Amino acid sequence: MHSVVQIWQGWANLTGRGRRSFYDWRDGLAPAGRLCLLLAAAAGIGLCSRISLPLPFTPVPLSLQTFGLAVAAVTMGRGWGAAAGAMYVFCIALGAPWAAGGAGGLAVFAGPTTGYLLGFVLEGAALNQFAANPARCRWLSMWGAILACDILLVLTPGTLWLWGWLSAAGQPATLLDAAAKGFFPFLAVDVLKTGLAAAVAGWLGRR
Numbered sequence: 001m002h003s004v005v006q007i008w009q010g011w012a013n014l015t016g017r018g019r020r021s022f023y024d025w026r027d028g029l030a031p032a033g034r035l036c037l038l039l040a041a042a043a044g045i046g047l048c049s050r051i052s053l054p055l056p057f058t059p060v061p062l063s064l065q066t067f068g069l070a071v072a073a074v075t076m077g078r079g080w081g082a083a084a085g086a087m088y089v090f091c092i093a094l095g096a097p098w099a100a101g102g103a104g105g106l107a108v109f110a111g112p113t114t115g116y117l118l119g120f121v122l123e124g125a126a127l128n129q130f131a132a133n134p135a136r137c138r139w140l141s142m143w144g145a146i147l148a149c150d151i152l153l154v155l156t157p158g159t160l161w162l163w164g165w166l167s168a169a170g171q172p173a174t175l176l177d178a179a180a181k182g183f184f185p186f187l188a189v190d191v192l193k194t195g196l197a198a199a200v201a202g203w204l205g206r207r
Contacts, residue, residue, distance in 0.1 A: 041076055049099060071200050081124060115159070146198055155187075
């Protein structure tokens with residue numbers, strides 16, 4: 001209960017007048033409070049995944065997952081940001097309906113989006129390491145890091161998995177075909193999402 005009260009007080013501090021830095025409040029949490037914050041971050045990514053738009057030409061929907069993951073990874077603190085992506089994927093495996101479109105359970109990992117989900121773990125770890133140095137956390141450098149990680153660690157493995165999945169599903173495709181379904185359609189929107197994630201990290205206060 002004390003941890004819940006801490007998190008509620010932190011939200012009040014962030015939204016009220018004279019708010020203090022989220023990062024100062026975060027660092028003052030007890031271990032139980034940090035664990036509650038980790039679960040809240042995973043749930044937040046799951047909530048973002050429910051905001052999705054199916055696309056008629058690909059089995060991969062457009063969603064806000066990458067936005068939620070990036071915010072968690074760069075704001076949770078050393079180690080905890082890396083754990084956020086892993087916790088999110090673990091909860092999906094346990095059955096939480098937090099994959100794109102509200103899916104959950106082990107069956108999700110046999111679908112076309114598994115590469116993206118595994119990429120979230122990699123992205124969470126990489127961004128957490130990047131954000132551990134406050135000198136790197138200016139908006140432009142943060143945006144560049146989030147976008148680079150999104151392209152290299154989420155879109156790329158997601159596209160490679162989709163390529164194999166299409167062949168296994170009896171829809172043989174070239175790598176370029178897979179990229180046209182799982183990479184290129186998401187680039188422009190991900191530029192916007194990653195920029196917004198960097199802006200949210202800055203809005204939360206000075207580190």
